[in-house]
Amino acid sequence: MSTALAKPQTRGLLAKRLQFHIVGALMFAVAERRKKACADFYRNYDSMKDFEEMRKAGVFQSAK
Template sequence: MSTALAKPQMRGLLARRLRFHIVGAFTFAMAERRKKAYVDLYTNYDSMKDFEEFRKAGIFQSAK
């Protein structure tokens, strides 16, 4: 008695693999865009300026 190997599914294989890789590429592209946005934000970020604006607005009640 010999056991035959199951035939590989060939129909739709390319479409399934492309769908998987397109989703991965899109996710990776969005992550890179977000990283660039953070870098752009923090290149000229002044935390003391923001702190003073928040303090004047009354957000930080303990810091007068």
């Protein structure tokens, strides 16, 4: 009883692996930009000022 091993893929292997890693790198770059943008936004964010602006605009019905 002997089973033959499957032959390794050699044709197109580099292109397939590069495509996988390029997609991963692009997703990482987008995630890093989003994290930086969020950090920049919350660095100077004043929640009370934002609340007062929304209250004056009439967004909240229970707060006068």
